[in-house]
Amino acid sequence: MMFSLKSALAKPFAYIIKKSILKWANNPVETQHKVFENLIAEAKHTQFGKDHDFSNIKTHADFVSRVPVRDYEDLKPYVERVVAGEPDVLWKGKPIYFAKTSGTTSGAKYIPITKESMPTHIEAARNAILMYIAETGNANFVDGKMIFLQGSPILHEKNGIQLGRLSGIVAHFVPKYLQKNRMPSWETNCIEDWETKVDAIVEETLPENMTVISGIPSWVQMYFEKIQQKTGKKVGEVFQNFNLFIFGGVNYEPYRAKFESLIGRKVDSIELYPASEGFFAYQDQQKEKGMLLQLNSGMFYEFIKADEFFNEQPTRITIKDVKLHTNYVMIISSTAGLWAYNIGDTVQFTSLAPYRVIVSGRIKHFISAFGEHVIGKEVEQALKEAVEGSSVQVSEFTVAPQINPTKGLPYHEWFIEFENEPQDLGILAAKIETALQAQNSYYVDLIVGKVLQPLKITVVKKNGFQEYMKSLGKLGGQNKIPRLANDRKIADALTKNNLTN
Structure with missing residues (x-):
């Protein structure tokens, strides 16, 4: 195989990033305390900060007494003011994007993404791959083609702020060094109808040297099935250098046997935990269960035991008090201007050194x-x-x-x-x-x-x-x-x- 500058450079870069990640992962409580202090200081002059007396919040207990847990419906009056174009409501200035999601109870949801929160989405996705390279020493895949099955990158405007699905917004931030490797083409990615889009992706990718495939398992499965129908071959035969599957959104285990059958062999996988509200965690070790919780990404975490969540005054704890294998509702406050926000997920910790989680379900599911x-x-x-x-x-x-x-x-x-x-x-x-x-x-x-x-x-x-x-x-x-x-x-x-x- 020809010497590749890109894969050669990826390894030392991966080791540098791993070192910086271990620095905060090994000082979790102190890291979260700094995030908390920064959030309160930066937002105390916003409307939300004034309404909730941020100027007098010094401790987590102060925060709990002043800021109740909210879901989207509860936060909606503030969000509507942000959507209307008003500055300094939940976070300083205006957001640079709204991630539009289809809420199950509240119709369309508009989740703000700010200039402070946007980079954390990109860095976490990049770092997940770099941690894999640092652990395995495998960097050859960066020379091949990579596909990310995602929503359309076409954005719309609402009162001067760009609006779209998170995966479509993220498509605008793919690093330059990955642009040539990235698939599908911009035109194909913009196809709205999913089945038409997958057919076009199959046509585009069949002749290519695909090394990384990424997406929600159920939709990648459709892509794999269409490849098999068209070629009569296993996906691993069609893409002989495909060795890394990156996924998020759902548990992979129910799909694993089916995927191994479609691919025809085992491939390494990296699990991600992204959401419109933040990129919360990613798998940092191939042999460890759970994903590394992102404690240094402008998000402050609180946890409530799931079986106490619907109590009148459930106890809100920080990472220093969580226990292994307990079902918690995860609550976040972030540089996107979400405060004591219930994202609806339940998590369990699989490790406390470092802090790793699995998603155990939805509090409503x-x-x-x-x-x-x-x-x-x-x-x-x-x-x-x-x-x-x-x-x-x-x-x-x-x-x-x-x-x-x-x-x-x-x-x-x-x-x-x-x-x-x-x-x-x-x-x-x-x-x-x-x-x-x-x-x-x-x-x-x-x-x-x-x-x-x-x-x-x-x-x-x-x-x-x-x-x-x-x-x-x-x-x-x-x-x-x-x-x-x-x-x-x-x-x-x-x-x-x-x-x-």
């Missing part, structure tokens, strides 16, 4: 129709254990309560789209049931107490989940299927249109 408190991580883990070592492959799934069955006790209904269906659904259901009961004592009590009967599986037809997302206008981009819900909105839609006969 759980099943507790009967007091069982079943969360996303539990259903994903149960399914993973149930199919392990078998030929069963799952494409997509979601879980909902069946409160009024035609006969018998209520139960959890698992809607599963299979790539490889089991010969006996009953055996698979029993394995999932066993694995779920092993994780959740509330659920066991309800089964034993004859409040619930064991779960049942309902098979969704091939591409049924894609059709459901398409019907909502949410096919592709950053959209994803919730793993579970406390109601039957998704379940009823799937039952109506997308079940096998």
